[in-house]
Amino acid sequence: MNLSLLKFIKTEIVCLRKYLAPYMNQFQTFIKKVIPYSTSLFFVFVFSRIFQIINEPKEIFGIPLKPIYHLKGFIMDLMMTLIISSIGMLLILLLRIIIRKTNLFPFHLISILSILINYTLTVYFVQTNQLLGDAFYQLTNSELIISANLDSNLTFLSVSFPLLLIICYFLIAKLIKKFRLRKYVFVVFFLLMISSLIAYPWKLIQSEDYVGDRVINNKLLAFVDVSEKHFFAKNETESINSxxxxxxxxxxxxxxxxxxxxxxxxxxxxxxxxxxxxxxxxxxxxxxxxxxxxxxxxxxxxxxxxxxxxxxxxxxxxxxxxxxxxxxxxxxxxxxxxxxxxxxxxxxxxPEKQFMQTEELPRHxxxxxxxxxxxxxxxxxxxxxxxxxxxxxxxxxxxxxxxxxxxxxxxxxxxxxxxxxxxxxxxxxxxxxxxxxxxxxxxxxxxxxxxxxxxxxxxxxxxxxxxxxxxxxxxxxxxxxxxxxxxxxxxxxxxxxxxxxxxxxxxxxxxxxxxxxxxxxxxxxxxxxxxxxxxxxxxxxxxxxxxxxxxxxxxxxxxxxxxxxxxxxxxxxxxxxxxxxxxxxxxxxxxxxxxxxxxxxxxxxxxxxxxxxxxxxxxxxxxxxxxxxxxxxxxxxxxxxxxxxxxxxxxxxxxxxxxxxxxxxxxYDKILPNEQYKQFARHGKKIKLSYAPVDEIDKGSKKDFIDLGQAINIQKKWKRLEIQLEGEIFLTDYDDLKEYAYINFTIEQIHPKKIVLWGSHTAKYQDPPRLKKWNKIKYSLFIDTRKFSSKGELFRVIYYLHNPKLKNIKIRKNSLEGTAWE
Missing domain, CATH: 3.40.720.10 (Alkaline Phosphatase, subunit A)
Incomplete structure (x- = not known):
């Protein structure tokens, strides 16, 4: 009985090998095409690391940079190479399923992008002694370039070097193709890729030697880690209470x-x-x-x-x-x-990853x-x-x-x-x-x-x-x-x-x-x-x-x-x-x-x-x-x-x-209450503008643009115009407010008719939010009208809610208030 079972299993294994043989041969051929470019990609990362070594300071915070940092850095560059290779191979396989052809274009595309991004991040590190963090998501492109002085350091060498890296990527791969690869190379390469994917959660070194960490970490891997935290970080709004x-x-x-x-x-x-x-x-x-x-x-x-x-x-x-x-x-x-x-x-x-100058200003x-x-x-x-x-x-x-x-x-x-x-x-x-x-x-x-x-x-x-x-x-x-x-x-x-x-x-x-x-x-x-x-x-x-x-x-x-x-x-x-x-x-x-x-x-x-x-x-x-x-x-x-x-x-x-x-x-605008803020916040005479509750949003509206009131003509003596919309929204998820409507305004020149200024603001909770309950929110517009009130032309302010995701905008108990200051 046992001999019959073993014979059956042996026969099935032989059949399975025959069935898988064509696929294994294809996979081996596939890896054979990838290995030269994956190896050349690693060499290119090594060249970027050498560029860093040549241009970085000898010490940071008085701590000398040790040679061991760069030896460890080469290992992190290898890990980055294997991760990119894994992603590139996956893209190639998906493309083969779709068009039934093996095409290395996705691999080359992701490799070239990684080369350029890693080089740019390396230059940023050399200029600032810092890894590029969430500042990337907080600053505009021009502000980021200015802050790191990237524009001023654009020389022929700095521009030509990444192009040279891309050329090296193809030339080194071409050279490697001339060598005959033994079978164990395919196995080792495959195991290394699997190992890099298993080790991915630990892609960033974070030790007590924080200066060494900055030098060691692959700059692209570090940026990927920051990006993951930026987009997928857990919302801790619910944990904020007295x-x-x-x-x-x-x-x-x-x-x-x-x-x-x-x-x-x-x-x-x-x-x-x-x-x-x-x-x-x-x-x-x-x-x-x-x-x-x-x-x-x-x-x-x-x-x-x-x-x-x-x-x-x-x-x-x-x-x-x-x-x-x-x-x-x-x-x-x-x-x-x-x-x-x-x-x-x-x-x-x-709050984290914000600057007060660039956020919706709390009253102060x-x-x-x-x-x-x-x-x-x-x-x-x-x-x-x-x-x-x-x-x-x-x-x-x-x-x-x-x-x-x-x-x-x-x-x-x-x-x-x-x-x-x-x-x-x-x-x-x-x-x-x-x-x-x-x-x-x-x-x-x-x-x-x-x-x-x-x-x-x-x-x-x-x-x-x-x-x-x-x-x-x-x-x-x-x-x-x-x-x-x-x-x-x-x-x-x-x-x-x-x-x-x-x-x-x-x-x-x-x-x-x-x-x-x-x-x-x-x-x-x-x-x-x-x-x-x-x-x-x-x-x-x-x-x-x-x-x-x-x-x-x-x-x-x-x-x-x-x-x-x-x-x-x-x-x-x-x-x-x-x-x-x-x-x-x-x-x-x-x-x-x-x-x-x-x-x-x-x-x-x-x-x-x-x-x-x-x-x-x-x-x-x-x-x-x-x-x-x-x-x-x-x-x-x-x-x-x-x-x-x-x-x-x-x-x-x-x-x-x-x-x-x-x-x-x-x-939540908890620096200063509204009434106390108004005591000292503005110069000049206060002029109350009459408003009524907005019926449309009280009942609920899915329109993309929701009018809040009639346009306001800017008067000659006005220095400032404030428009404030308050009310309550029902909260089903802590991220609801992020996807809620914005309050927008445009300043329009009446004759000839043209838009001269535009702005957009989000709502603020008035208290830490509560799920499955009505929560108080407030929209506030603060418009400096001096540059328009002093001119001979006539201008007006148009304000409305913008609902890009066509959600049901329902703000109950809403009140709209406008104030002008002379």
Whole structure:
């Protein structure tokens, strides 16, 4: 019986082999065609890795890059090759089923795309020392190119190199085809592909050596991992509630006694202003406020040090000795993108992978909106559409933003066009010229954002400053390593010499004006310079100088303060010293007042936004967590890496809960209630426009465009128009609101008829959403009408709901309100 069974099984196996033989031969032939191109693809990734090795810095955060990083990196490149080969083969098989022909075109297409993308991501890493993260999905193409300076680094070599890689891909494959492959090669190749697919969930190395991880990981694999998280991350909306925030340390709140309130940021300022102890009260009334935000201004660039032996900012150095000087001032973000909300509105960091300047703005107060009696101006040489700067300043109704430049100012200097826009010297000269053109009796609030110290360092008279740097270096004693570093960063250091001189000339001209003796200057950086920093915290460390003829004496304060502390300090000083300004005592600020402690102290809790727009670094109780690693913060912001699992896990948990709190503040509009917001948010006279509930959406509508009301003709004196739609929607899924209708507006010129402006906004929940229940939502439009009301032509605003997915839009208990401001 057993012999018969074995004979039967043997016969069946022989039959099966005969049946499968043609398919196995086809599969072997198929793999034979793929192996040469898969091998050549690996070699191309190796060439990209060599390109990275040649161009990357020798160290990141003072940590030398070890050869072992690149050996491991070649293994990650092999894994990427095998994954792409698996996907390519699958596409070929599918194509064979459809057209019954073996065609390698899908394999070549996916290989060439991977070569180009991996090379681009490698260039990004070389330029920024960062893997490209969610910034890709938050910034526009032009903003991403500018942020990484990719455009300025487009050389013949950088453009031709990827083309050379593609040529190598085909040439190496052609060469490999000449070799006869043994049968075991097919088996090994197939097993490697299967292994790579099994290992796919672990495609990204994440160890304690975060610098090594950046170097080792294949740049395309890392980007795929980020993309997966971006598109398929679990929605945690349901986990946001008041109980969640109880786990947060009290230090996350400006006043712990208000932490359980619906609007937990609202708190009372101190009865007295400590800042007032250092400033004389002016007999001329409230002083002018001038805030100068210098691009990439690291603290160690201000005074002569081992890192700055050439003293590249001598004017700032001399000014610091005449000022209130805070060397340990911390920015909230590694990019410029969040600097205006942090400094001017003391706002908490926005939700993950967002910037407040670019999201639907939650209601908030700012230094500009609160100082209604001041004439506010914003100067920046960059196109103000960059990261939505114009909309943010318009929302706060800045009286003047520089939009037009006189012919005497130019982006082209010395025959070279400035990559970013107008250079710093012209920026300051423009403000001096405007002072002469537009006299204003009110005190002024000027905000400057410089740019010349940003890569690619296209500043005027570059040869002059490079020569000056060379002269400085010849007069000092420095080590060969220091000389090599100065030479390597010569264009960067020269840009600081240029901006320092631009600041010196600005102060020289400003000192001749009659209101100079009644002006307080605040000079700080938007963040540190990542190319020069030696420790992780230096990416955020920037100095703050407060200079004024009203200053009683100069002093240095070494305790940690932050961007978020500036506006609370200024507001409370003006509130206490000049009560005629009628400033509020209750404010919705995330920051506290500056710490005027001479000894080093770290009493701030500061969530920090990384270069890839994630709030993933934290300063808490003399500790810093960076990339999941724990450091002790010692005097002068010296970091010592330590291992303490309990503290590290606590900080990880605190950071996670804070991220939910940030969503609560921003996505549910919980910074400031509507009525309190309106008390100080707008200048001028309020004009109520009459509206009625919208019957169509109360009953439900599936139309793609739903009218909300009649068009509004913009009146000549109007500065601002607000339209607000509130109501309730029934929620069946947490993602419902993402697919819900948008509120759109267009500004239309009446004669001749044409659209001149268009905008779109999403709705916000008013409370953490609940499934299978009615939830309150709000649409808000804030339209700056000044540029249209001042013109002779007639304009009107048309507003409506856009329902692209033709869902049933039902908003019950809805109310529509319009307000114009003169």
């Amino acid at each position: 109980k969640t925030f109880r786990e947060l340390d009290d230090s996350f709140f400006p006043d712990p006694s208000t932490r359980n309130n619906e609007y937990s940021l609202i708190h009372e300022l101190k009865a007295e202003s400590e800042f007032a102890n250092f400033i004389h009260k002016s007999p001329k009334g409230p002083p002018n406020i001038v805030i100068i935000i210098v691009e990439s201004l690291s603290t160690f660039l201000v005074k002569e040090s081992a890192k700055n032996p050439c003293n590249v900012m001598p004017f700032m150095d001399s000014l610091s000795s005449k000022s209130l000087y805070f060397p340990n001032f911390i920015s909230s973000c590694e990019r410029t993108h969040n600097v205006l909300p942090a400094i001017l509105a003391s706002s908490p960091n926005p 107060w700012s230094l500009i909106s609160l100082l209604k009696n001041y004439h506010s101006r914003f100067y920046c040489g960059v196109d103000l559409s960059f990261v939505n700067m114009r909309d943010f300043m318009d929302y706060n109704q800045t009286d003047y933003t520089v939009n037009s430049w006189e012919p005497r100012f130019s982006k082209v200097r010395d025959g070279v066009k400035s990559f970013w826009g107008y250079s710093d010297d012209h920026l300051f000269e423009k403000s001096i010229l405007d002072d002469k053109k537009h006299q204003n009796k009110n005190p002024k609030l000027d905000v400057f954002l410089t740019i010349s110290t940003h890569e690619p360092y296209s500043y005027p008279n570059k040869d002059k400053y490079l020569l000056l740097l060379k002269e400085k270096m010849s007069k000092i004693k420095c080590s060969p390593a220091q000389k090599a570093a100065i030479h390597h960063h010569s264009e960067l250091l020269g840009s600081y010499l240029f901006t320092d001189e631009a600041l010196k000339n600005y102060f020289k001209k400003a000192s001749k004006k009659p209101d100079f003796d009644n002006t307080i200057f605040f000079i700080l950086g938007d963040h540190g310079n990542s190319l020069l920093c030696e420790t992780e915290i230096q990416r955020y460390q920037t100095p703050l100088l407060i200079y004024s003829p009203l200053l009683k004496k100069s002093e240095q304060f070494n305790a940690i303060s932050s961007h978020n502390d500036l506006t609370p300090t200024i507001i409370n000083y003006l509130r206490v010293t000049y009560p005629e300004l009628k400033l509020p005592k209750q404010v919705p600020f995330f920051g506290k007042e500056l710490s005027f402690e001479k000894s080093f102290k770290c009493e701030r809790t500061l969530p920090l936004v990384s270069l890839d727009s994630e709030t993933k670094h934290l300063i808490l109780n003399n500790y810093m967590q960076f990339e999941g690693q724990l450091f002790k913060i010692n005097k002068d912001l010296k970091l010592v890496r330590i291992k303490n699992k309990q503290i590290n896990e606590k900080m990880t948990k605190q950071l996670s809960v804070y991220q939910k709190l940030a969503r609560y503040y921003h996505e």
